[in-house]
Amino acid sequence: MNIKQLVNKLLKISGDVTSIEKALVYSFADKIAVDTNKSQWLKNYLSDIDYSIVDKVNQITESKLTLNELIAIFEMLVPQSEKKEKGVVYTPEIITKYIVSHTLNCNNIPTVLDPSCGCGAFLVTAAEYIHERYSISYSDIISSYLYGVDIDSNAIDRIKSLLSLIVLMNGEEEKCSFNFICSDTLDKKTYDKLQKMHKNGFDCVVGNPPYVRNKNMSEDTKRHLTNWVSSSIGNVDLYIPFFEIGINLLSDNGRLGYISPNSYLQGVNGRSLRKYFAAEQHQLEIIDFRDSQVFENVTSYTCITLIDKSVKTDAIKYFRLNESNTLEKHTFSEYHFTDFPDGKPWRMRESSIDEVIHKLESSGTPLSNWKIRNGLATLKNDIYFFAPIKEDNTYYYREYDGKTYKIEKKLCIKVAKPNIIKNEAELEKKMEIAIFPYTHTDNAYQLIDEELFKSSFPEAYNFLTEYKSILLNRDKGHGNYPAWYAYGRTQGMNNFGKKLLIPYISGSPVAVMSLDPDVLFYCGYALLSEDIEELKILKVFLESEAFWYYIFHTSKPYSKGYMAFAKNYIVNFTIPELSEEEKTYLLESHTSEELNEFVWGKYHCKQMIV
Template sequence: MNAKNIIKALTTYSNNVSDIEHMIVYAFIKKENIKYDNSDMLKDYVSELDDALCVKAVELFSKTDMMLSMESIVELLEQIVPEGEKKEKGIVYTPREIKEYIISRVCQTKNAPTVIDPSCGCGAFLVTAAQYIHQKFNMSYCDIISQNIFGIDIDDSAISKAKLLLELLACANNEYGEKTFNFLCANALNPKTVFKARKWQSIGFDCVVGNPPYVRFRNMSDESKSFLKHWTSADTGNVDLYMPFFEVGMSLLKKGAVLSYITPNSYIQSVNGRKLRAFLTLQNHPITIVDFRDAQVFKNVTSYTCITTIATSAKDSVIKYVRINEEQTLDSHCYSEYQTSAFANGAPWRMRKKDIDFVIQKLETVGTPLSKWKIRNGLATLKNDIYFFTPSKADDKYYYRISDGIEYRIERSICIKVAKPNIIKNEQDLIDKIKIAIFPYKLIDNVFAVIGEDEMIAKYPYAYQFFIDNKDVLQQRDKGKANYPTWYAYGRTQGMNNFGKKLLIPYIAGEPIAVLSLEENLLFYCGYALISDDEQELRILKCFLESDAFWYYIYHTSKPYSKGYMAFAKNYIINFSIPSVSEKEAQYLLSNPPKEELNKWIWGKYGIVEVPVIE
């Protein structure tokens, strides 16, 4: 029985998170024969227990195949954090092998190292660090906890769990002596927090480790956003929360010390990671990156991660980089070396083999880059299921839709057709998957303005009634803080003028896709479009954007997702170049030649004779 099923079974006894935690801990205490009366913390903890629940928990664990250990306790305590809280705070459970790999790499010191996790959560990394130090340096857990283990977290309940886990670790090893816990409940992005932490170790710490929170900028708390200006790695742009933790960690290190985090790998190439890349380049320390690419490290969480280790013992701009897959172990690989000086300040770190670089250089320089074409974002309502729908039926005046079991009629005159490039693979899909959008806008001096409520009520009463019935939902967009022209306006104004012939391009896909739309009034969402009045030009562009050459480019320069999918975001495609073609060549492209023949021809236009293969 895995951790998730254990938690599910425990919830049949109680849905209270505190009760579930107590049941797990008590079962561990009984299993390890811990003399909790010898520990003030555990004695107080046990006194709060519900005896009946604890008996049930012990019985449950005795019937499962899960071996109760410190590692399983850590996993179980992290599993019981409510899903909403996990998402809000960016909490994910770090697998044992990742923690052990990071700790073993950073703790290569002559004497027992001081270890700090600036986003420690329940203390998973710190427990692993304490176990490693105990084994390698033969120190008592009481001394390790008091002298070598330090943590910061914004959540006081997480810190309480971290202290509890360390206490359990010591007591499970028959150590009931006095100990001092070194934890700080504060936002690590606040410079005052770093100042307070440095009071523990005035010269800094030997090791900074952790799994910083995975929170996108749009979901970040206002408090955290207010602290970003203090960190040069994050003072501009819509950075993700984990990014400034590199600079926070570096500020906690002593000279010659080591930082190692597992984080998203997005900072390596993303636009919002440019300040972090510039910061790390300026530090001029050796960096080691183990990139998991699209291999999934975390259970039940789709993420794209890497382990980044920074050693401050030397001044060297080298990056040692390796990309591994799910079949490879963390120790079974060879690194390639790159110099940060080889990348322009803040430019993406594209770490590839020389033969791949040669091909990419050709694909970016032979012809005209896509940035010269009009590439546009789609509509953004922030509540697509309200505005976009597939009609259940239609007549001359109305579309009909079913919502929450109620049939609504919507005036056709306030509706437009929309497409979703993310789910469209070809022109037939475009026909089959068209949706209808309620579009409460009108053109005023060539600018779309939202239709006022009086006009809505007078001209479009049925559409207005549908909005009224969904008003509460619409007003919760942007966490209820946005100031829209009217409450039923789209969440963003982008994409409203994207009329004309176009090629529809998805946000992500597992193959190169560019779908031609000649319906000029069609708008789109969840994707991009390359817009042109020249149909022949679009058809030629489609040949290149659906070619093996384009997929090769995307595969080696873009952001990977699971199942072989890649990002097609505008910033990833604008440097891909389109070679010029003669009229004769244009006619060839328009003649719909066999795919294999066409791909070979396109490679030839870039001067690539030997067709490269994606490994």
């Protein structure tokens, strides 16, 4: 059964997701001949059920669903806006089973906490595992051993429904009480409540912490981040402090198992967490999916982290999973916290790779010696930047929101978007225009006075005025701009000059020559130099196999084989010293094979392929 197609059909039944969920629970119970009236929870939950929706659900779900299919449907029914805000991501059964089996294998019946339980995939798997291993009733497991927290009351209702169904499916009388808290796990008050539930700590903490970028968090959530050592500095993502919270809530002999983004391994915003792990010295086992799409529906930049609080060690056990091995059949490599002092990125690789990386970082002048700059940041690019549909001597013409507008040319500059440009031909073809309400004064850019803007550039002013409310809502309405029409940030305004354009992320090495000094850029970086020959030589190195090898093994992976080219990932790559004869050679026309052979030779490495 295609769950995604089924969910799309279900969403057409009603705009009320809760009514659909109740109908699904009723239909599920009916098809397996379970009487929901025998569960006080289900009886109350389904008291206002809409039977017309039940009939439609029955038509769509003709065959019986499994419990895990029901969990998957619940997760997918969560509205997209809510998923983004709360970081809801479905965890496949193969992942929950692996984490549960490697975390709950205790001598005694373990108490289990999921601090972001969502629809309950981990707690359902934990209940099944405990029931099978320790032969106790589901009612007792739910009442005495399972605990969960979620900020969404609907999520709590879903997990209570699922656990109640398990009890009835196994012929038990429902005499269980639930141990769930509807609250923000980051809030210290929630933490205090959980500590009181188990003063000696929980035996196991499992889960899939919420995947929310810092820029998408509410102000309340950001304030709660400061409660925790691992998230008190920088713009950390929401999942980061859940490691610290989970470890703190464990008993002295407890174990933690999460699936989470792997960005904490090397990312700047994971530095405080890495320092926290190093200070705590608990045993870590990491299975990194890196950029491999190993499991269906699992995003490609995740990892499994298993922590044993009872083992004090400097060792980090690490394994990178790919298509040639499996979760159950792998061998860990061992690294040490002392290998990465002061929260430095955890670059865990084979020794043969480390040798090559060392040569690439120590064979000349690091890129940090050149000017590498970030691009423009308006915080509303689609309003300021555009591709003209036509132009005349005075105006550019653009389409926006189904309307056509004209914009004064004298207010505009050319801008490039490195993220979508692969070569110099594409640079010209994909060049855009920017509304640029600034003047150059004393080597700096100053915002045009509003009255002058209005009188000198009325068309552009009227266009921006039409979308003033949108511009005022940048930074969630809390932006402190010199005027409502100003760019969201001042970065990137002085990046005029000759340059190499470098994307934020790419699936191959790209460095595009931009020799028009009046062109600025956004969504990318630029290496600036007024020496055209220097730029041409740098381009050879930055588009080489050697540079891609370096990026692939040191940078942050994204889906579909893309890698981050952020400044902090490239500045340690070195450019070897070149003789005049070698410079002349690189400035001549050669095949990519010849250039790659030359570049690898300058690092005293044989040619390596990613």
